[in-house]
Amino acid sequence: MDASLVSLLLTPDEMAAADAASARSGIPSFDLMDRAGRAIAAAALRHFPGALRFVAFCGPGNNGGDGYVAARALAEAGATVDVHHLGDPRTLKGDARQARDLCGLSSKPLEVYQPRAGDVVVDALFGAGLTRNVPDIVAEVIRKVGEAGISVLAVDLPSGLCGRRGVPLGGAFQAAHTITFMTRKPGHLLLPGRSLCGDVEVFDIGIPARIIREVAGRIRENGPELWSGLLAEPGSDTHKYRRGHLAVFSGEAGKTGAARLSATAGLKAGAGLVTVGSPSDAMPVNAAWLTAIMLYRVDTVKDLENWLRTAKLAAFVLGPGFGIGKKARQFALALKGRPLVLDADGITSFKEKPSDLYDAFAGGEPHLVLTPHEGEFARLFPDIATDDSLSKVEKAVTAAARAHAAIVYKGADTVIASPDGRAYINTNGPPWLATAGSGDVLAGVIGALLAQGMPAFEAAAAGVYLHGEAGKRAGRGMTAEDLATHAGVRLDL
Structure with a gap:
């Protein structure tokens, strides 16, 4: 063959x-x-x-x-x-x-x-x-x-x-x-x-x-031969800023663990720096758990805009444990010109009017990655989700074109789709990836690849595959914490 x-x-x-x-x-x-x-x-x-x-x-x-x-x-x-x-x-x-x-x-x-x-x-x-x-x-x-x-x-x-x-x-x-x-x-x-x-x-x-x-x-099985040439490999002159600064937004006190999972995975996956943007009430608990990952207070969209003006931030993860509502929408729209992984609560926050999200990210090369599971996909794309004449691949491709975003339509047969019609079906994820917090880790891995300069679709595809490999390394009985520590897996290509 x-x-x-x-x-x-x-x-x-x-x-x-x-x-x-x-x-x-x-x-x-x-x-x-x-x-x-x-x-x-x-x-x-x-x-x-x-x-x-x-x-x-x-x-x-x-x-x-x-x-x-x-x-x-x-x-x-x-x-x-x-x-x-x-x-x-x-x-x-x-x-x-x-x-x-x-x-x-x-x-x-x-x-x-x-x-x-x-x-x-x-x-x-x-x-x-x-x-x-x-x-x-x-x-x-x-x-x-x-x-x-x-x-x-x-x-x-x-x-x-x-x-x-x-x-x-x-x-x-x-x-x-x-x-x-x-x-x-x-x-x-x-x-x-x-x-x-x-x-x-x-x-x-x-x-x-x-x-x-x-x-x-344009349908393929997801694998390294499709995107490995775009993976960043540190050289002798590499420093942390060249490897990208990833920002992950935390939820309020009592809902901080998901963001820390994403941040840990992002650091392991190669981002040069990772900062958790945290509301004031969650600063003490986040500070108690973070060491190599930095911490920055962000309460309002004004705080976020000030941070964007003063810091050299390469990519963002918004959604894990963040909370659903106006604040999530404001933060996402404030990031419209930047590489963003929108996951979990960030996705659900746009269920009433998803066109606001699509319009904000409509221009230029795609730099938004959406990572919905079945239920979240149905909230953003209800007409596509209920069209039984379409395959999962066709649904993901249609959604990607509508949102002008890379879509990671999660599940045991995760499909990664691009607005240009490309679609990869992922098969390497072990069944024990179906555990609480696994998606938070995936968001962090994709965010790290975006921070290192990969295009949105390739970062999404590589992130899904590396997430599967990390699951294999972590083994049966793993927790999301175990998975995050293996997120730095590198492939022998």
Whole structure:
């Protein structure tokens, strides 16, 4: 597989365009199907050596054609193979018809399948392009296979799973292993699709890499190769001010811990200086806990404006534990010309009139990063959040364009989106990152990268990935305090 394709994710429409362009270039489409089917058979034999019977479920399109080729290859290898078809196989056309004719194995209607101990299902009913709910017959077979605990090898995607959105359409197989071709689809990475695919293997069936790159959109799996060249690396002449001064705003007394988590993470993540901007009543408690992190009194927006005039501040984090309301809005709008991570209470403070925030940050290169979880996203973008026709990627991209901001749409399948349409799906975060304070740490890491001069989208993407790596280093049972101490993780690139 061409290394340049590893992070690429093609939507079903883009993959169809690649198939068509490959055919126009003179590559016989049946050759691609034959390679795919033989790769499926090889994967079945490799991953399920103890299978007593392989059962190929073949659909009415080219995915079914892959299944017929795989069934023939398995039989040629000496395996016991049964074939079940969906719909009338006599209506098959083109490559799928040729694959069935060459298969030489008789087939039975899908609905008569009865699970047996030792079965392995080769699921070639539907590919990534399914856009409607699966037929009742398929839903019933999915239920039957699941209840019997039969292992499933999915072709392209588990049947019933939307390749664009990663959601089941009336039901989907739970695959132990999925084999797909040339690149993965968003549905392989977005949840719940990721959990339904099992292990995903990408096989190169021979479509030229130039064609894949030509049809590819702007969706990628988040990884260092996309932004590592922009990470600041201290040189021999580096001093603290060149590494950027990050300001993190604290809430009132009794609500200061979140800001200190962000500040600690920011310092660990490479900011040269970090200062907590604190209201007067919280100064004593913050002073008692801070050492390398500085402290500055900020009670009102006037205090903030004075600080901005007199200090060399490179980036800001506003929201963790800050409190919801007018003060948060005033502070955010006062920072409209500067790199800002707006998180938690800062986001919710604009729920009544989010356009005030969007208008303030509308000009120039994006320098606002919004880090909403599901609920906060719905508060800022209620119409986008409730549009079930959109994938999580499409929602994040639409929101980023509206807000003129980098969006970190958090979750186990965090999506980072840019106003220019780029979107990265993050996959390296361990499940134990779902703990109180984890988001505060993430905000601090992104803030530190902004302070060091990274553009907003790249800082957001790098911050999310480094946050995941820090979680791995901290290990199971970690607290947010543990996570913050690991926020300085560096990658071996």
